[in-house]
Amino acid sequence: MSYKKSVYIRAKEILAQRKxxxxxxxxxxxxxxxxxxxxxxxxxxxxxxxxxxxxxAVGMGADVKEYIKNLGIANLRAQARRKEILKSAGFPExxxxxxxxxxxxxxxxxxxxxxxxxxxxxxxxxxxxxxSENSPLKKCTFESFSLDKYPDVVDSTIGINQRQHMKDNYxxxxxxxxxxxxxxxxxxxxxxxxxxxxxxxxxxxxxxxNKGYDVxxxxxxxxxxxxxxxxxxxLPREDSIKEDILTCDLLIIDDLGTEFTTQFTxxxxxxxxxxxxxxxxxxxxxxxxxxxxxxxxxxxxxxxRIIGSTNALYFCGKDIRQMD
Ligand SMILES: [Zn+2]
Numbered sequence: 185m186s187y188k189k190s191v192y193i194r195a196k197e198i199l200a201q202r203k204x205x206x207x208x209x210x211x212x213x214x215x216x217x218x219x220x221x222x223x224x225x226x227x228x229x230x231x232x233x234x235x236x237x238x239x240x241a242v243g244m245g246a247d248v249k250e251y252i253k254n255l256g257i258a259n260l261r262a263q264a265r266r267k268e269i270l271k272s273a274g275f276p277e278x279x280x281x282x283x284x285x286x287x288x289x290x291x292x293x294x295x296x297x298x299x300x301x302x303x304x305x306x307x308x309x310x311x312x313x314x315x316s317e318n319s320p321l322k323k324c325t326f327e328s329f330s331l332d333k334y335p336d337v338v339d340s341t342i343g344i345n346q347r348q349h350m351k352d353n354y355x356x357x358x359x360x361x362x363x364x365x366x367x368x369x370x371x372x373x374x375x376x377x378x379x380x381x382x383x384x385x386x387x388x389x390x391x392x393x394n395k396g397y398d399v400x401x402x403x404x405x406x407x408x409x410x411x412x413x414x415x416x417x418x419l420p421r422e423d424s425i426k427e428d429i430l431t432c433d434l435l436i437i438d439d440l441g442t443e444f445t446t447q448f449t450x451x452x453x454x455x456x457x458x459x460x461x462x463x464x465x466x467x468x469x470x471x472x473x474x475x476x477x478x479x480x481x482x483x484x485x486x487x488x489r490i491i492g493s494t495n496a497l498y499f500c501g502k503d504i505r506q507m508d
Pocket of ligand 1: 286
């Protein structure tokens with residue numbers, strides 16, 4: 185999933201709307217409460233004057249602590265009085281409180297200096313919405329995956345019928361998506377270009393997203409470009425994807441092996457695969473390389489981590505993009 189500027193802009197708009205709505209509704213409740221219990225106005229005036237007195241008290245010298253303490257007590261009493269009045273008029277206890285969607289950040293999106301979880305989730309939701317509008321995600325479903333395109337002949341590499349083999353892969357992936365949990369193993373989809381690996385992984389993404397899981401999909405090149413930009417400080421903080429990649433429920437890395445390989449990308453690939461294994465989170469990898477070639481291109485330890493944490497599915501057939 186690519187988090188473009190427009191994702192953050194939209195997410196911030198939604199947050200601002202949430203905040204404004206919560207505050208407007210609280211004001212309306214406040215007006216309703218005053219209409220029913222006008223004596224609240226006087227109590228609130230008193231509370232406001234306590235606040236002003238605290239500001240004045242700062243210049244008072246030695247007695248300031250005691251003075252502020254007493255103001256605090258007076259304020260608590262005023263609050264309790266207001267609560268009592270509201271209660272006897274039949275209002276719920278929290279009637280005047282602003283009811284934010286997120287209590288942690290009060291719909292600001294920030295928890296101290298960090299993004300609040302609600303904001304991160306909102307960003308992912310908006311990204312998913314935009315991704316499904318602008319990518320083949322919508323088109324790439326299990327329903328649109330056609331097994332007829334695979335030749336009904338024996339594959340020379342594995343010695344079994346190609347269509348039957350792909351049907352087995354299809355059934356496996358469909359069941360995987362249907363029963364998905366974050367405790368699952370990942371999937372290693374390998375085979376030549378154009379055999380439906382991207383379609384199959386997006387079909388899983390569709391189902392898993394619908395089950396309410398957080399899925400991150402990216403080609404290896406786009407993932408590495410962003411990680412590199414982040415690492416060398418070229419990307420603004422809000423474009424940061426590292427945490428999403430390491431912590432999303434399902435990560436799908438497409439086209440492994442097609443990226444421009446450097447020491448950085450090799451180290452990052454190991455870090456991603458290994459971190460997700462340590463967090464017991466599944467990863468789907470699609471690639472034109474077999475596991476021996478992965479070991480050669482990256483390292484033996486990358487290959488063994490992948491093998492140890494995934495179900496390997498071999499994709500066979502003719503390039504289905506040229507068969508229409
Ligand atoms: Zn929040």
